[in-house]
Amino acid sequence: MPPILLMNSSKPLILFWLLAARFALGWAYSVSVPIWEADNEDGHFAYARYIAVKGRLLQAGDPEAESIFQKFQPPLYYILAALYLRALNVNLGERFEPPEKNPYIHFGAPSGVNYALHPPADQLTPTHIATTQAVLATRLLSVLISTLSLIPLYWVLGRIWPHKIFRQVGIVCLYAFWPQFLFTGSMVTNDVLVAALGTATFAGCIYLIHFGFSFKRFLMVSFIAGLACLTKINGLGLIPMLLAALAYSLRNQASSRFSLRQFAFAVLGMIALFAVGITLLSSLKFVTEQVLQLSTLQAFVRRFTEQHSLSDAVKIAEVIFRTVIASYGWGNLETHPWVYTVWEIAALMAVLGLIVLFRRQVDTAPIKPIVLTACVATVTMAGLMIALGLSQNNVFVPGRYLLPGLGPLSICLFWGWGTFLNMLKAGSAKQALVVGLVILGWWLPGYTLIPEYAHPQPLTAAQKAVLVSREVYFDETIKLLGYLPSNTSLQTDEVRLRLCWQATAPITKNYIAQLELLGPDQNKYGSLTTYPGRGQYPTSFWSLNQQFCDEYLIPFAKNFPAPALGQIYINLLDPSDFQPLPITGLQGESLKSVTVPVRIYDSRTLPSPTNPLKLRLGESLQLNGYDVWPLTDQSGWRITLHWEALAPIQEQAVIFVHLRTAPDQIYIQDDSQPRQNSYPTYVWAAGEKVLDEHILLLPEGPVPQNLLLFIGAYHSPDGQLTRLPITDGAGQSVPNNEIQLPFP
Known part of the structure; x- marks a missing residue:
């Protein structure tokens, strides 16, 4: 069989394994996270349940409908979920019981990241079991939607680059196994459907750019984008991508006048479709009252045009960057910091690669138009999110709002990395980079999610x-x-x-x-x-x-x-x-x-002593030097000892610092455990260095001349004070187990 035919015949098998792997991992995410532990999942489920049970959209004035927090959302996802639940005849109970909430949820994790309380298996009630099964069933729908969203992207890439298997698989893998999409696409949320429809819209835009304009094609793509808007308002961010694809698809037409006329008709058709969608949404009182109002738009524009600092926009962008990569729970659970560092490096590589790509004079059609359209979509979605944060004076804008643009973002990253690595003559590293990021998506649930939501285990x-x-x-x-x-x-x-x-x-x-x-x-x-x-x-x-x-x-x-x-x-x-x-x-x-x-x-590096020494006290305590400074008011002296633990110290040592007029005549003394009795030597770690300060205050009267400074340590293992033996750098014992040091 010729290689090209063999390659083409393997494509359905590759797609099958991609879908199987994506579905399996999505389901693993679903069962790893307790119900309600995704942002507003209780509100999303209550919305879908209401439609499934009552057979109608949310009705203003109905107390149950009024209590649903997500009631202002467009209804498409919830209608789909309700039809699915009714088709499966899922037990939804007589009424929706909100979860018992954790009053100490902390958006920073110290008090716990869980939104709800999750009883152990032996304490579950029949109502809780039925609700859990219904939520998991709805999560399964989300997993199916997010998994099937791979198909249009895989198909259109195969049509455009039929001989570039890795290009096709690499872009789809980036999209499919993106950590945030794996999590969001496995929960009960309308974000999963708007992300899938956004990807389908992007696939249609690619098809338009490559195969040229037709009114039917463009209306079909516009219709899919309209469905995204009927799912979530951030679907409106797909419109600039649509217009960019339309403009590129018309560039190859024979007549510029014909292209302009077609462009005008196409835009009018798109406007008509979106007008129908807005009309449908305007019939929903909750959506109209909270979203589709001129006053809402005016307030958004007014707050956005107020003076904002560049640092505010940068902070919002940083939050979007981190949370679009991996942000779990209610946005209060992140993974290990090094994951974000890896992605920062990867993003920088992609940006540099894209700059080089767009500066090239020669283009292998249709790479530039497709990548540029993808960049338009990505920048537009990110810009709208930053504008939203600025208008609300809210730094925390969740990155999941960017998921409708995940397909375009995957193409931008893939081409950016490819161009950058080709400049370094390391093109094969692109495969390793994509594979590594896919493995990362598989690894994160076990590393982050499962341990975070687990109950404590019995004492081992x-x-x-x-x-x-x-x-x-x-x-x-x-x-x-x-x-x-x-x-x-x-x-x-x-x-x-x-x-x-x-x-x-x-x-x-x-x-x-x-x-x-x-x-x-x-x-x-x-x-x-x-x-x-x-x-x-x-x-x-x-x-x-x-x-x-x-x-x-x-x-x-x-x-x-x-x-x-x-x-x-x-x-x-x-x-x-x-x-x-x-x-x-x-x-x-x-x-x-x-x-x-x-x-x-304190793990910081300590300053070196002004008077270095090497004296060992006992088996494990070493004096590396000391400092002597007069107090600013001349009322005494500050003696700082530089200690080091050569090994764990068994003794609870008391350090004595004496100023004497003669070897056996104490003038001033300070006997205390290190750091004013706050840091006993038995807790020191091997290799730890400690600054130990002792204050010697002068008594009233004249100060004697030629004072002598003596330092040592003792402990009382059996109730008797015993000095620690002292040896110098040559291993010689110091008489009387005390050190006489130059003073001042």
């Missing part, structure tokens, strides 16, 4: 081995077993605390965990109020006598006096009056509070 043997006991009871029904040691850098955003719990009696209330971080100065530097399990595992879900550990991320202020050992105060609050539950010890004694320590270290 490994956790028991390192568990630090802190056994107390809250209201005699909840036992705090202890905590797992953790360390926090001052350069991070949150203190990571892992507490281990056990329900000793059945719990019917959802008690609230309140955690407060106090520094060594007893000032509060951070706090967190949330349900346990980072919002996922409120106390009424706990299984009787099951021991488990959960994690809390406590935001804290950067002025925490690190390095130091802080204390986290733990309370459980009664939701009825927000008062702390009573705390008792193992013997039934009443306790005022329960705390756990947390080590917060």
